[in-house]
Amino acid sequence: MVSVINSIDTSHEDMIHDAQLDYYGTKLATCSSDRSIKIFDVKGGQQTLITELRGHDGPVWQLAWAHPMFGNLIASCSYDRKVIIWKETNGSWGKLYEYQNHDSSVNSVNFAPHEFGLLLACGSSDGSISIISSTGDGTWDAKKIPNAHSIGCNAVSWAPPINPGDLLDPSGRHQPIKQLVSGGCDNLVKIWKEEDGQWKEDQKLEGHSDWVRDVAWAPSIGLPKSIIASCSQVCIGLPKSIIASCSQDLRVIIWTNDGNGWTQKVLNKFNDVIWHLSWSITGNILATSGGDNKVSLWKETLNGNWVCISDVNKGQGQISDGQRSLS
């Protein structure tokens, strides 16, 4: 059984829009319509408020923790068109950087895999995506993908730092390519790739019939698609890239790329909008949550089908685990 190990009363004065644990799972950050961000120490079951960060002039939509190798950093984005990166120095939190080059609400922030350095992607309702990077000497660089989604960008997610093709080609070291996926009000899921320092559209995935609310690139743990070739030699295929996207059209789509282009599979059609997706660290479980206040977990079976293994029942705070027979 999945058990509650902690339950935190955040005392936010309005709706919570995001809650995230840090890398080690010891600090919880929450953000809310009351314009504040709160950070709690949840180590060992405690729930001590460490700090309350104020600086946004509108509801704070999303948070992202950076990899701990960069220190204790958290990025937040808000309706006030700002992205703020907060940093802990000697136990006290403060603003490290404020980015205000968006013309509308910033809906999504996400730190890149640490292999790429301190790099943050932001998606905004003005349709553009910003990629903010730290140069290391305290200054920040920003690249912008203008008009990434014609009406607005709702979500961004980074690809894991493993290149398709890396597993195929056994020769030497590869420079991983920076890739990210975004979803927007033009009902599209788009994949972006950095080439020669420029961000370019790599793929455009059409499948949703309404706004795409969230996208999540599954973490890669190096899973290939194995093919037994006719010469009885084992060919290692490209790693599977998996992206999940959810939309206002109530559907969740799993996009898979095993080297031969992206194929889509509708995970499920829900009764209400699904607005958040999250992959487990091993990439085998997808958590979906939406407007009906319900959470469901999905798992890929051995024959490649996706099954709902549980509905988290908020009232009881329990997940009934339907499928535990695999191991």
Add this chain to the structure above:
Amino acid sequence: MTLQWSGEQVVAKLQDVQASAMALDCLGEWAALAGRRAITMVNLKKPKEKPIKSPRQSKWDVSCVQWNPISSHAHLFVTAYNQRLDLCSWKDSNISHICSMKGHSRTVSDVGWNPFDVNVVASCSVDSFINLWDIRDPKKPSQSFQTVSGAYQVKWNKVTSNMFATTHEGELRIWDIRKGKTMPSHYIAAHLSKIHGLDWSPNSDSELATCSQDCTVKFWDIKNTRQCKGSLSPGSPVWRARYTPFGQNIVTVVVPQQLRRGDNSLHLWSTSRNNPIYQFVGHQDVILEFQWRKQQEGSRDHQLVTWSKDQSLRIWNIDPHLQKRCGHDLGDINDSSENESGQTGRDSISQDSVQDKSFKENDLGNGDLQRQMSMSPEGVLFQQPQTLQQEFDLMNTNISNVQVEEMDAASRSCRVLAVSGNFSVGLRMLFPENYPYTEPPTFEFLDPNLNSSIKHKLHKVLLDTASMHVRRNTSCLEPCLRQLSQALNQPWNLPTEERRTPETETARPFTLVGPPNKPQYLSWHSASGLQDINIPFPRTSGAKFCAAGYLVVFGRSHEARKGPSWAEVTPKSLCDLTDFASKSRFRNPQKFFNNFSISPPTPAPENVSVSSWYLRTTVSNQPKGKRKSRPAEVPEIKPVLAPVKIFDSACLLPIHKDLGKKYIIDRSNIQAMCSHNASAAGAVGRKDLVQLWSMVGISASQKLKPSDDPDDGPPWAQHPFGKEMIKYLFDYYMKIHDVQTLAMLVCVFWNREDAIVQPPKKEKALPQSTSMDYVPHNYSPYHTVTSGSNLLKSFKTLTGHLQGQSSRPPPTTTVQSRPSQHHLSEVSSHPDLVAMTVGVLKIRRSNSLSCLEDSFEDYKIEDEDGIKEKENERLAKLHESNCRLLDPNAQNQYDVFLKSYADILYHWGFTNNAKLVLKFLTHLPEPHTGIEFGVRCYHCRQEGRGAKCGSCKSLAFNCSICHIGVKGNSIFCLRCGHGGHTTHMIDWFKENKECPTGCSCKCVEAKSEITM
């Protein structure tokens, strides 16, 4: 400049007719005038004749009347009053009632026949429903569309079927009847105040015009709903705006309630000009309705029929000459004045090809008239205007509070009028030559009476904005005006004004209400609705996998789990919330206040939060008396939130934290490692892993260790339970995403030495210090013989030779391979050989029976020593590769397993175990390139790096406690440079503060002084 037009018209005075609505039938024969007492039919062919009156008995006024637009059913018309629709037939001067359609719960505001389906009529109502009726089945609506706010107008597309538009206060929704019933296919936040009229273009399926209380007419293309295509500003609220059946023109009429003496006329506009072309003068009172009369075949005239409050019906004839003046070219009519205007048009095109003809014409002809036409085509958004003229043209003048009065590119000036609640400010901007490069425009307030402090503040805001843009060489007119508009909204007397910082580049969309120390809610309203429509409805619940194995779940409380009862799904956009808020305020303001003030000071009514969406239902469910009984109680907002819960989802994942901690990696004693790991796996209940580890133990046992001699039989790897089974295990654990087990298997079976090394690039061929880098024979556990080894018996001696060779020093080997270079041309197609000739002997192929045969041939033909050696080397390698359990082709994948698992171990905090796992990486991470501390050798005083001194080869760094050179972890003071073994230093500084060497450095305090 407007021409007055009172020529050719027919006036029918109908003094006894009281009608609130008028409609013309599709044949152009009858006009129906509907009022509370009667429906009057006027024969348009003989308008002076006495109209035919049919009395009706109702206490409700007719809100709308519409004839069927299809000529086969031209006798049918529908009237709407109160909550119902009546379908009537007009035949033989008799009105017969056919049926009533009842389905709305509030007054029907508009009806519209589908121009493509004779049986379908749409009706809309402020009850927020739009119903489609099939007149053959009038009992219930055939389709029903729901919105969150009341609908005032419904109009079918004139070009394509299935599409209609509705207006809701300031918004416009476009519906496709084939699509969903709750989601419009397009949504346009069109106007800032109520839209009175709506009309589709007769020529295009995507263009439409809206007119509104905000005194503008706007043109839209639903292909781009973000921006209006253009606008007209008649200067007073517009009741109706309709396209003309000819040319690109529009006819507008002012709102009837607006009792503006002397302006009761209709205006005819070109869609691309901002001043009316013609004015229809004649009516004594406001015009209630106007429609185009269907013309006879072949007639070039158009007729406009108007019905006014002065109880007269007028028919205006618009002959081709006049049509041409409106820009509608009929081709064969010549008029001197037309030539003139055409000339101007051409001139302007030649002058500036970027500009629209109409723009320029307007500029030249009506220089003093205010230019309000704004065109911001998509794509221009990110384009920097090149000249001032372009900037003026591209500017979106739709800025609240600010009216652009004049823009003159020639004199490089611009005049605007900014209006705030109680005062108005005239502002003149002068743009210097160099603008927008380096020089900002100058601002001058034209109003001498303006309060100097306000003037000063406004000036500062403008100048800050302008100079910030100019610093980046970008144009600043529009941002400045928006900033000005924002500044005027700012309550200057409130302390919050201080919050305006000059560096805020974009307009601050929020006005803060109340003292800043009170919790404040964002005013969604003050933010422009044009933007909120793109912003998704906020997430109020979610589940996230965080760190390794935690699932964080946040959401709404049980009480707030549902939105309003009538909303089936959560809305899409933030603007729906605004709608909702305005609606609920409208219906029951008191309730609204009670629930959304979270602290006693009454918040401004427009302050809306997402919680309101969810809270409303709970409130309506509560008995009212109960609430009244505790009025003093501060309404709580807390119940909206459920506590954030952290779940341990570890049991759903194939990885185990316990195992991460307990697993040991010890290649020197694989048996012990396997049995330990098996028992660890048993302890967490993973039976499959217990089996796996015992099997791994057997596979890796000494008994199955391959022999060095290929003749000793096939190696274990070739056995079905060898390589094949390992592969199967990998496949299985990949399928269940068990990266922990995968990484552990890699740790057991993978030798970095087996990796395929990229052949060095050509210029690096035959490097001086090539090393053979052979695996020590007794190290690799799987040295055996290929299955084809029987064939190789004759090469036994050669194998021995190879073994001898492998012990030679590397440079010799390189030399040895040189004589064979002349064979390269024949054998270079074989990758192994190529690799060998460049001195790297580590390339192995997994199965090469075919190669084997090739090599026989090679051997037969090339009977030379060099070839024999090569052959031997290759066979030895073949043997080696056959002994291997893991395929080196997947080496990068093994690295990914190891890295992923190490990352998970880091998440868990098992740093040492992560480092151990990463030791098995094939491609080691890039060496550290950041700051490194140099070491001055303790013995020879040479500067160097790393633990060993480069010159004297002794350990360079001496521990100041034990005085022995430090090999492993060390720590030192950044100030005095003394230090030593980490454990020693930690022990020392637990009790002491000063350096153990006695240099009197306070090392513990020194730490904080060094900043990097």
